[in-house]
Amino acid sequence: MCNPRRIRVTATRQLNEAWQREVSRTVELQGQVTGEARVRQPLDSTLGVPALKALESALADENSGWTEVGEGYRYDVEGGYVLYLVDEQALEIVATLSDEIQVSAQAARTIEGSLNTAISTEAEGRYYDDGWGGRTEEVAQREAQTAAQRELDEIARSQIERMGNEAEAQAASDIEAAARTQAELELQQQAAQRQAALSAQARQHLDTVGVRCRQAFNQVLARAYRDAILAYARRNGADNIQCSEDGNIIDIEFNLRE
Secondary structure, X not given: OOXXXXXXXXXXXXXXXXXXXXXXXXXXEEEEEEXXXXXXXXXXXXXXXXXXXXXXXXXXXXXXXXXXXXXXXXXXXXXXXXXXXXXXXXXXXXXXXXXXXXXXXXXXXXXXXXXXXXXXXXXXXXXXXXXXXXXXXXXXXXXXXXXXXXXHHHHHHHHHHHHHHHHHHHHHHHHHHHHHHHHHHHHHHHXXXXXXXXXXXXXXXXXXXXXHHHHHHHHHHHHHHHHHHHHHHHHOOOEEEEEEEEXXXXXXXXXXXX
8 A cells, every 4th residue: 555646626517507486574563452432521511610710720730630631631540531621621531442453464476596607616536556445546536526516516506595595685675565565454454443343342331431530520520619619708708718528528618798
């Protein structure tokens, strides 16, 4: 046996291969849907101007529990809320029901292309002049050729994969946009259907919510009446003004001069 010899093989291939790939993108969207039922009660026909002014002052008090909003003042209760509408001088009771909805939409597109290029690679084999261990020049030549062909197959696969990835990256945004458009459409449709169902359910709970809302309103209205009566008494020079509260009962006493 002597030192091994090396044989180097260069392999070249002209690629002319077409490829195609199915690309899909899925978009999931979620949102909250609220259904409402409303009833409005005018107050200007049942409350006088002094009482209405006192009511708005009581609502504006930072300790009233009511929150100032664009339309007037709001108080949240279980299952909804109540609004005092300043301009309309009316009470609006709103029953609400909310739910989460989720949709998923997929868009797909077939992208394709072709690879036309020449590729080459080298591979090496070893042999012994005396053919020791069966390592003849012919064997080394054959093994090197086989290795070079395998390497060409890998190069071709890698280049086609790279080309497909690049094409997919370019098309991905359009495909995802199509999926998002479809998801948004489905979300709108489901939201409209669910909102209608929730609104119907809210109407069934409107009376129960109304009881809670009127309890909250009556409390602040009682304070408004108290303040209006006390203001009237002071304005007219009443004596011995006394005011006491026991739970939901307000007791006011005073003497007016004749």
